[in-house]
Structure formats: C-alpha cells, structure tokens
Amino acid sequence: MAFDNLFNPIKIRGMELKNRVVFPAMGTKMPGDNKYVTKQLIDYHVARALGGNGLNFTEVCGVHGPSTPKGFLGIYDDKYIPGLKKLTDAIHAAGGKSGVQLWQGGMAVASFQKEGIILSSDTPITGTDSIIPGASIELIKEIVEAFGTAAKRAVQAGFDCIEFHAGHNYLPHSFLSSAFNKRTDEYGGSLENRARFLLECIKSIRNNIPEDMPLFMRIVAQDDCLENGLTIEETIEFCKLAKKAGVDVLDVSRGNFSSSAIKYEVPPVDLPRSFNVSNAHRIKKETGMITIAVGRINDPTQAEEIVENGKADMVVIGRGQLADPEFCNKALSGNVDDIVRCVGCNQGCFDGYVSPEVPYITCLRNPALGREAEYTLVKTDSPKKVLIAGGGVAGLEAAIILKHRGHNPILCETSTSLGGQFVIAGAAPRKEELKESAIAMGEMAKREGIEIKLSTPVTPEVIKKVNPHEVIVAIGSEPIKPNIPGINLSHVTNSHDILAGNTAASGNVVVIGGGLVGLEVAEYLAEKANSITVVEMLPQVAKDLGNLRKICVMESMYKSNVNAITNAKCVEIKEDSVVVEKNGDLEEVPCNSVIIAIGAKSRNCDDIKAYCEENKIPYYIIGDALRARRALNATAEAAEVARKI
Known part of the structure; x- marks a missing residue:
C-alpha cells in the first residue's frame, strides 16, 4: 500500500x-x-x-x-x-x-x-x-x-x-x-x-x-x-x-x-x-x-x-x-x-x-546498532559455500547476512519449519509478535534465494554431501531434564512441549522453575488450569527478566492468582503431588500436572565438530548451541561470524 x-x-x-x-x-x-x-x-x-x-x-x-x-x-x-x-x-x-x-x-x-x-x-x-x-x-x-x-x-x-x-x-x-x-x-x-x-x-x-x-x-x-x-x-x-x-x-x-x-x-x-x-x-x-x-x-x-x-x-x-x-x-x-x-x-x-556491563545499547533484531560504520556489509571477493545447521533466529541471521555479502549459504533445519524457539516463545501470552517476526525472517530468507532444507538434521553424511567451505552450528538448546525421583511419570512434561502444543496440562498444575519460561508457561495455562503453583529455588521469581518485562509479567501473575513458592527445591514428584524442601522442611503440593521449566542446555553437536576437525573444515558454534542464553546473544554472534567469513 x-x-x-x-x-x-x-x-x-x-x-x-x-x-x-x-x-x-x-x-x-x-x-x-x-x-x-x-x-x-x-x-x-x-x-x-x-x-x-x-x-x-x-x-x-x-x-x-x-x-x-x-x-x-x-x-x-x-x-x-x-x-x-x-x-x-x-x-x-x-x-x-x-x-x-x-x-x-x-x-x-x-x-x-x-x-x-x-x-x-x-x-x-x-x-x-x-x-x-x-x-x-x-x-x-x-x-x-x-x-x-x-x-x-x-x-x-x-x-x-x-x-x-x-x-x-x-x-x-x-x-x-x-x-x-x-x-x-x-x-x-x-x-x-x-x-x-x-x-x-x-x-x-x-x-x-x-x-x-x-x-x-x-x-x-x-x-x-x-x-x-x-x-x-x-x-x-x-x-x-x-x-x-x-x-x-x-x-x-x-x-x-x-x-x-x-x-x-x-x-x-x-x-x-x-x-x-x-x-x-x-x-x-x-x-x-x-x-x-x-x-x-x-x-x-x-x-x-x-x-x-x-x-x-x-x-x-x-x-x-x-x-x-x-x-x-x-x-x-x-x-x-x-x-x-x-x-x-x-x-x-x-x-x-x-546494565553497567553493556557499553552501549544494541538490538536483538539489529546487531549492527551502535556499530554502523564497523558493520557496513562488505561484499566478498571469494564466495564460499557455507552450511548452516539450524533454522532458528541465529541460523537465519547468519544466512541472510552471508547471502547479502555474496556467499552461498545452505541452511538445514531438523524440524518442518523455520524460526526455532522464537516461534515457541511466541505462544506465550502477549508475545505473538515474536512468532510473527521469526516466521517473517524465514520468509525473508526464502525471498533472498537462500537454499533451505527442512526436515534435514546436519550429520557427518550431510556435511560430506554438501561439501561446504565452512560450517556454522546454530542448532540451539533443549530443556534440561533434572534428576528428580518421579521425573518420568506420565503427568510430567516440559515448558517447550506445553508452549509448542505437543502436550497439555490441566487441573492443579505445578511449574518447577520460576524464571522467564516458567512464568510464561504459568500465564499460558492460567485460564486452563484450576490452580498454578510455581516452585523456584532462588529468593525471587523472574530474576532473568529485564526490568520492564518483569513489571508486566508480575502484574499478570498477580491478576491470574498464580502462587509462587520461593527458596524452595523440588525433591520428588509423586502421582498426585510434588514434594518441596523449603527452609529444611518438606511439604507436599497437590497437583495433577507437573511442568519442568528450569532452563535449557545446548544440543549436542560433537559429531559435527569431530567431522569438521577431521576434514579441516572451519566451523563456528553460535547462540544457544554454544551456551543457552538470551536471543540477543544468538543474533549478535550470528552477525559477527557472518561478517568475518
């Protein structure tokens, strides 16, 4: 228009x-x-x-x-x-x-x-x-x-x-x-x-x-x-x-x-x-x-x-x-x-x-912010075929920049769609724009003519077939599964599967973990569950949220009557309750569903690393695949790597 x-x-x-x-x-x-x-x-x-x-x-x-x-x-x-x-x-x-x-x-x-x-x-x-x-x-x-x-x-x-x-x-x-x-x-x-x-x-x-x-x-x-x-x-x-x-x-x-x-x-x-x-x-x-x-x-x-x-x-x-x-x-x-x-x-x-640790502002969507002169895109004199493992925001950021610079990125994604955990995060209340932006990023990659292979996990065989000059590993992270008695019971699931719609929870729900994801899952289920209790080891919930998002999330938690137990550790999951240790005492919280939301760990990429090292192929590990953190870090690392190849 x-x-x-x-x-x-x-x-x-x-x-x-x-x-x-x-x-x-x-x-x-x-x-x-x-x-x-x-x-x-x-x-x-x-x-x-x-x-x-x-x-x-x-x-x-x-x-x-x-x-x-x-x-x-x-x-x-x-x-x-x-x-x-x-x-x-x-x-x-x-x-x-x-x-x-x-x-x-x-x-x-x-x-x-x-x-x-x-x-x-x-x-x-x-x-x-x-x-x-x-x-x-x-x-x-x-x-x-x-x-x-x-x-x-x-x-x-x-x-x-x-x-x-x-x-x-x-x-x-x-x-x-x-x-x-x-x-x-x-x-x-x-x-x-x-x-x-x-x-x-x-x-x-x-x-x-x-x-x-x-x-x-x-x-x-x-x-x-x-x-x-x-x-x-x-x-x-x-x-x-x-x-x-x-x-x-x-x-x-x-x-x-x-x-x-x-x-x-x-x-x-x-x-x-x-x-x-x-x-x-x-x-x-x-x-x-x-x-x-x-x-x-x-x-x-x-x-x-x-x-x-x-x-x-x-x-x-x-x-x-x-x-x-x-x-x-x-x-x-x-x-x-x-x-x-x-x-x-x-x-x-x-x-x-x-943040006193951050020298100047930046942007998740634009890692060149504050580095405009330094990050001016320069066309390459020697185009390379670069294999990118992972179609989340880090992989897409790297692919788009590489394409603009004249390289030939080939992006492989294990699942059937692009966007990764940004799409999952967009299922949380009030975060639809994250999902929309991740989908739009994937569409942009397609318009740029980037070769994209869905349902294609990167394995040594795939690397051998593609025969790239360099490899970027952006396969992200997966939920941590703690070693708690009862963790494998049928009514126990994790935050990613709840937000992705793979599993459901109802009745009295206990969420183990009071960080960003745990609270968003609690909000997501607030209208579907009879009651929700968040169990957090730290003295406060929402410690990993930025100040302003924390205000909004906590206001919503209050309105949704979500209960939080802090300074508490889950020591056992039973068929109809969760056993929590707080101040040296044990108490049972009745529940019908348990959701694990204690964080994420990098997905294993040892086979990719080993193949690249054996065949002397330069490789880079970025985003959550390197260490599970904020999306801001993922796009920043993608931008840096894509500019130096």
Missing part, C-alpha cells in the same frame, strides 16, 4: 520535514564521559537519516553542568558546540533534519552521581533520615537561564528545532505534577503555580532562538501509578499555556521512573501497540496543536492509519528504527515485508542501557 499521509511533508514555522516520522531522543550511552558527541553517535544518527527518517532528535542533552552526569550529551558550555555541529552537519548531509532535546534530569541524576540532584520540593531519602531540599528560588532562576543559553548554543550548532523535555519525572515534570511538587510558594499549589517554572523555561528558550525555529515539548499525557498525579485534563490545560508561551509541537509520551509506570516509557511487547495514541488524539483535539503520537508504533500501516485518521500529525518510530534503520525507505518504496520489526523485547535497548 502507499503511505501518502505518513510521507506527506509538513512545515512547522520555518522548518519543512519530508515526512511525518520522528526518530526520538533515546539513551544510547554513546556519548563519552566528557559528554561530547562521538563518531559512533554520528554514525548511529546518519544511518537513520539515510534510511529516510524525517526528523532526528538527540538523546537528552544536559543544559546545566553540575547536574549533567557522565555519559550524557552536554550543551551547557560552548565547548560542546563544535561536536554538536558535526552531528547536525552529518544529519543534514544525509538528507535529514536535526533536533536537540534540552534536559534537566531532576531525581534521575541520582542514578548516576551523588551531587547535582535538583528537586521541585523537599524529598526524603528512602531508608534514611536525610532530606534532599527542594530547589531554591536562586537555583530555579539559574536553571531557567541555563535552558535559554543552551538554546542559544543549539542555534549555533545548526539544529533545525529544539525539544524541551517536560516529562518522565525529570525536573520540569516534577514541578508540574502535584505528586512530586509540595511547594507552598509561587512555584507550588495550583496548576498555574506548578506550571510557572516550565513556562519560564519555555520563554527562556524561545527568547534565545529565531522566530522561525520550531519548539517541541515532550510531555506525559497523565501520571500513572502516582498518588495525586497529573490528570490528562491538567496536561491539556498546561499545554494551552505552553502554546501561548511559544511551544509549537507536543510530543505526547507517558510514564515515570518513580513507579511501575516506567513500563510506559520504553514499553515492552506486553503492552499493546498504539497504547498511547488515544491520549495524543485527545490532546490534539483539545489544544489544537501539532501533536506527535508515541507508544509501540512499529509498523508503517499502523503509522499511516494514525496520521490519516487525524489521531496525530506525526509519529515517533524509535525502536522500530533501531531494529531497521531503513524502515522509512522500505515503507516508502513498498518493500514492507522486508522491514525488520521491533518485537518489544527490550533486551538490547532498555536492558542494555541500564
């Missing part, structure tokens, strides 16, 4: 955008400790601009030196202007437009440093007798001025527009929301008073930029999970005031990091697509302002419908363009089936961002 509305130009003051797609501010960890723009960050933005995106926003850019942590972009000093200018020049050369998101982090700064934490009002530190004092009038004036001077630098750096971040519990939001703002002076109390600081910041920005330069503002539609928080009616009234002060465009987000509502900031697959669009639509109607919709928009048809039906004027496609920087070009040219879709797993983006 054509996406005439999505790719229709829009003019805002003196800035004209070629389409309605916005690549939003997202934390990357790519700026260095000194808060400068890096080549890595430039390459990251240029890839999306070349991919057809309309407007690129920087990640949050600190306007105030003492409260801008390391690893964030800075714009509080003239020394940052040259680097920011390199970024805007590069985006412009790639055919895009650039915006800077001006930011003061408030309480968020506490996650990165002990000093420079600025709050709207006195706030007790949990677990101590200490209080962080609210900002003084002098400090408020200092921050207002900092927004203005930062805006002036943004103009010098060549940005086409500015976004004022007034959401997500950062300092401006903490003034606006009575959930945080307990002041009794002119900056607290009524909505008019709570809006005062934000309006002063907006005017300070507006006074330091040209008349024809657009000013965007990121807001939350409402405060979720906060007592006495912002209502959407208050947000609308504030936006009307902001319009008079000089704001042109509303970027309507949702969420805060002070509660479980953080799940709305980087929404995982558990939240429905377009979940926040209705809020953007209402705000657009009641303010009359240009409005951007945000919230799991990862499909061009979905985006087109939003713009076409007037629900918003523009759309944010953030993680959708992390997964595929060519998202816009593919949609515009009609190659929709070739778009690599974000599946909302959060493994590489949010989980990677909050």
Whole structure:
C-alpha cells in the first residue's frame, strides 16, 4: 500500500520535514564521559537519516553542568558546540533534519552521581533520615537561564528545532505534577503555580532562538501509578499555556521512573501497540496543536492509519528504527515485508542501557546498532559455500547476512519449519509478535534465494554431501531434564512441549522453575488450569527478566492468582503431588500436572565438530548451541561470524 499521509511533508514555522516520522531522543550511552558527541553517535544518527527518517532528535542533552552526569550529551558550555555541529552537519548531509532535546534530569541524576540532584520540593531519602531540599528560588532562576543559553548554543550548532523535555519525572515534570511538587510558594499549589517554572523555561528558550525555529515539548499525557498525579485534563490545560508561551509541537509520551509506570516509557511487547495514541488524539483535539503520537508504533500501516485518521500529525518510530534503520525507505518504496520489526523485547535497548556491563545499547533484531560504520556489509571477493545447521533466529541471521555479502549459504533445519524457539516463545501470552517476526525472517530468507532444507538434521553424511567451505552450528538448546525421583511419570512434561502444543496440562498444575519460561508457561495455562503453583529455588521469581518485562509479567501473575513458592527445591514428584524442601522442611503440593521449566542446555553437536576437525573444515558454534542464553546473544554472534567469513 502507499503511505501518502505518513510521507506527506509538513512545515512547522520555518522548518519543512519530508515526512511525518520522528526518530526520538533515546539513551544510547554513546556519548563519552566528557559528554561530547562521538563518531559512533554520528554514525548511529546518519544511518537513520539515510534510511529516510524525517526528523532526528538527540538523546537528552544536559543544559546545566553540575547536574549533567557522565555519559550524557552536554550543551551547557560552548565547548560542546563544535561536536554538536558535526552531528547536525552529518544529519543534514544525509538528507535529514536535526533536533536537540534540552534536559534537566531532576531525581534521575541520582542514578548516576551523588551531587547535582535538583528537586521541585523537599524529598526524603528512602531508608534514611536525610532530606534532599527542594530547589531554591536562586537555583530555579539559574536553571531557567541555563535552558535559554543552551538554546542559544543549539542555534549555533545548526539544529533545525529544539525539544524541551517536560516529562518522565525529570525536573520540569516534577514541578508540574502535584505528586512530586509540595511547594507552598509561587512555584507550588495550583496548576498555574506548578506550571510557572516550565513556562519560564519555555520563554527562556524561545527568547534565545529565531522566530522561525520550531519548539517541541515532550510531555506525559497523565501520571500513572502516582498518588495525586497529573490528570490528562491538567496536561491539556498546561499545554494551552505552553502554546501561548511559544511551544509549537507536543510530543505526547507517558510514564515515570518513580513507579511501575516506567513500563510506559520504553514499553515492552506486553503492552499493546498504539497504547498511547488515544491520549495524543485527545490532546490534539483539545489544544489544537501539532501533536506527535508515541507508544509501540512499529509498523508503517499502523503509522499511516494514525496520521490519516487525524489521531496525530506525526509519529515517533524509535525502536522500530533501531531494529531497521531503513524502515522509512522500505515503507516508502513498498518493500514492507522486508522491514525488520521491533518485537518489544527490550533486551538490547532498555536492558542494555541500564546494565553497567553493556557499553552501549544494541538490538536483538539489529546487531549492527551502535556499530554502523564497523558493520557496513562488505561484499566478498571469494564466495564460499557455507552450511548452516539450524533454522532458528541465529541460523537465519547468519544466512541472510552471508547471502547479502555474496556467499552461498545452505541452511538445514531438523524440524518442518523455520524460526526455532522464537516461534515457541511466541505462544506465550502477549508475545505473538515474536512468532510473527521469526516466521517473517524465514520468509525473508526464502525471498533472498537462500537454499533451505527442512526436515534435514546436519550429520557427518550431510556435511560430506554438501561439501561446504565452512560450517556454522546454530542448532540451539533443549530443556534440561533434572534428576528428580518421579521425573518420568506420565503427568510430567516440559515448558517447550506445553508452549509448542505437543502436550497439555490441566487441573492443579505445578511449574518447577520460576524464571522467564516458567512464568510464561504459568500465564499460558492460567485460564486452563484450576490452580498454578510455581516452585523456584532462588529468593525471587523472574530474576532473568529485564526490568520492564518483569513489571508486566508480575502484574499478570498477580491478576491470574498464580502462587509462587520461593527458596524452595523440588525433591520428588509423586502421582498426585510434588514434594518441596523449603527452609529444611518438606511439604507436599497437590497437583495433577507437573511442568519442568528450569532452563535449557545446548544440543549436542560433537559429531559435527569431530567431522569438521577431521576434514579441516572451519566451523563456528553460535547462540544457544554454544551456551543457552538470551536471543540477543544468538543474533549478535550470528552477525559477527557472518561478517568475518
């Protein structure tokens, strides 16, 4: 289909955008400790601009030196202007437009440093007798001025527009929301008073930029999970005031990091697509302002419908363009089936961002994220025949990259279909998109003309017949079968067989294992079983889930009345019960069905290794076949191997 509305130009003051797609501010960890723009960050933005995106926003850019942590972009000093200018020049050369998101982090700064934490009002530190004092009038004036001077630098750096971040519990939001703002002076109390600081910041920005330069503002539609928080009616009234002060465009987000509502900031697959669009639509109607919709928009048809039906004027496609920087070009040219879709797993983006072990964000669907220059596909001078054992996401990733580079991959899969455990995982509640993406990946491999052999396990005989130059082993993992008395009883099965539909469970069900798979099986069976009990050895369930997916899964577990016994070990399975050891005591949990979900182990590939070594065929073992882990690791290893062959 054509996406005439999505790719229709829009003019805002003196800035004209070629389409309605916005690549939003997202934390990357790519700026260095000194808060400068890096080549890595430039390459990251240029890839999306070349991919057809309309407007690129920087990640949050600190306007105030003492409260801008390391690893964030800075714009509080003239020394940052040259680097920011390199970024805007590069985006412009790639055919895009650039915006800077001006930011003061408030309480968020506490996650990165002990000093420079600025709050709207006195706030007790949990677990101590200490209080962080609210900002003084002098400090408020200092921050207002900092927004203005930062805006002036943004103009010098060549940005086409500015976004004022007034959401997500950062300092401006903490003034606006009575959930945080307990002041009794002119900056607290009524909505008019709570809006005062934000309006002063907006005017300070507006006074330091040209008349024809657009000013965007990121807001939350409402405060979720906060007592006495912002209502959407208050947000609308504030936006009307902001319009008079000089704001042109509303970027309507949702969420805060002070509660479980953080799940709305980087929404995982558990939240429905377009979940926040209705809020953007209402705000657009009641303010009359240009409005951007945000919230799991990862499909061009979905985006087109939003713009076409007037629900918003523009759309944010953030993680959708992390997964595929060519998202816009593919949609515009009609190659929709070739778009690599974000599946909302959060493994590489949010989980990677909050993990101190991960240097910068990445993506399960796009291992080249953050390595755009290094991972540019280079055609081979010496095409090779490469045998790939396994048609899951790791094997498919390797096959597609090899084909693009000019090699001849031959993919063999033991089962009758492609996609592997991603398809099985897609049977779990709210994870249909994983299954769809795995199936789509298989279809893409077929369109690329990759030779695929189903129902063909790779054996020494197969390797001999194919006679490849190199071999990639991506045969995945299989469920661990623990050595527990009663494990072979007829009412005992495993998580993979349940999700694959090979076996069933009913009545009173006990799930052994409280990790991701165990909990998903529990959810999957919640409406089919009389009761479900999860037995976990660790002090808590869901330890292997990312933060945001964990919030959603645990909420669902609570609603489904799934019982969990932690710090407990299954020591025996009987015909009608499971014997559990907890705190040195034994107890029996009555049950009709038992499901083992304690993890997976790599499938044995010793025969493949032995044949390759004996015949001097280079081979690589990737993904779960190397060690059972997250899908993120599987596609990353596939991408690395396929680029070096």
